[in-house]
Amino acid sequence: MRGVGKVNVVGRNSFPQFPAHFVPCRPHLTAMFVKDYWENKPHIMRELRAVTSAHSLAVDHQRKVVKRTLGSGIVGSGGQTFTICGDLGVICGVYVVPDTGLSWTKDAMEEVVDRHKTNGRVPPYLYVDCGCCGSTSSTTSVAASWRSMFSVKLDAMHLMLRIGREMNAEHPRRKKFLSDLSQAIFIQHKGDLEALMEARAAARLVGPPTRTERYKFLRRVVGEPEAVAERMMIVLNAHRELDCQSRNQAKAAGLNVDDVTVADIAYPLISKRVMDVFQRQLIHVRNGCLSDDPQHLPYVCVGKLDFHSTGRILLHYQSLRGTSKVEAVHSVLDRTFYSQRGIGSEVFDARLGWWITGYNRRRYRALGFKVPPDSMSPKVFYYGFS
Numbered sequence: 001m002r003g004v005g006k007v008n009v010v011g012r013n014s015f016p017q018f019p020a021h022f023v024p025c026r027p028h029l030t031a032m033f034v035k036d037y038w039e040n041k042p043h044i045m046r047e048l049r050a051v052t053s054a055h056s057l058a059v060d061h062q063r064k065v066v067k068r069t070l071g072s073g074i075v076g077s078g079g080q081t082f083t084i085c086g087d088l089g090v091i092c093g094v095y096v097v098p099d100t101g102l103s104w105t106k107d108a109m110e111e112v113v114d115r116h117k118t119n120g121r122v123p124p125y126l127y128v129d130c131g132c133c134g135s136t137s138s139t140t141s142v143a144a145s146w147r148s149m150f151s152v153k154l155d156a157m158h159l160m161l162r163i164g165r166e167m168n169a170e171h172p173r174r175k176k177f178l179s180d181l182s183q184a185i186f187i188q189h190k191g192d193l194e195a196l197m198e199a200r201a202a203a204r205l206v207g208p209p210t211r212t213e214r215y216k217f218l219r220r221v222v223g224e225p226e227a228v229a230e231r232m233m234i235v236l237n238a239h240r241e242l243d244c245q246s247r248n249q250a251k252a253a254g255l256n257v258d259d260v261t262v263a264d265i266a267y268p269l270i271s272k273r274v275m276d277v278f279q280r281q282l283i284h285v286r287n288g289c290l291s292d293d294p295q296h297l298p299y300v301c302v303g304k305l306d307f308h309s310t311g312r313i314l315l316h317y318q319s320l321r322g323t324s325k326v327e328a329v330h331s332v333l334d335r336t337f338y339s340q341r342g343i344g345s346e347v348f349d350a351r352l353g354w355w356i357t358g359y360n361r362r363r364y365r366a367l368g369f370k371v372p373p374d375s376m377s378p379k380v381f382y383y384g385f386s
């Protein structure tokens, strides 16, 4: 025991400096990340190919994310991401295209259709952000090419966006107008409303249904084309009338009403440009681009609930509607790439590939499916840890 003591324990020479070259530099890490992606890519693609949809596909273009890459040399400065989503917001694919032309999206759509054919059946509906019917761009749009295979629908959110874009963003009545327009397009399902009101009466609840109840138990339907167009016109005329009243009030107050700017009280919400775009959207409504098929409403029943233990069973619905699901994907994708600037196409590919895998797994997990843990790569999942 003689040799053991303070001197022997702490009297050692200090450790040598940690060699700086042991710390991987940034380009090295990026290279490893890309190499790892290339090894995983076939398995990531296989996992993606397993993603299918039963009711509808939704397609949409977005500019934002591509702007953060150095991809303009490859796809040009007008590059966009083209996203195909399935029911309940799962991603069937995200592709970078030079513009909204058909030739770029054809391969992507063909692969997605082919994977559905392999797995059984192609979903009957296709929701689009542009080119739903006989507009000028229809000959080159995704919709025109796939009209024989799908019933093509224009997403109502996009229709309202087109009108909203033409309005003065600061106008005090803009929000009200868009909300009125939404209520004119979507109506509550009669049967669902009756069942809910009966259940509420049985539970001795008074007043209108709460927001949560509406969201869970009431389906919203886009009705017959002519009826929808008529309700939209009523909203438009009501707001034109209000514009007229504001103008008269301003006139009565001695203000100039002929040469108004957007800051003036007499500035109309329904300007000439709004009227023009509104008329163009009515064509889509009348062509039935918006209307739901009453036999196949875009909803899925995800459960049954005994309402407040009254014995009244209500069905819990989830919407399968349109490209608003793609908008949700775009917003998350945008946030993911927000801090990035000028990334190369290979790194972009790698990040996008991993991001889609993670997004879909989280989505499926939330829907109650069994999926591999996020930390397990598709390659390890296929081969095991070897």
Ligand SMILES: [Zn+2]
Residues within 6 Å of the ligand: 131, 132, 133, 134, 154, 283, 284, 285, 287, 289
């Ligand atoms: Zn249309």
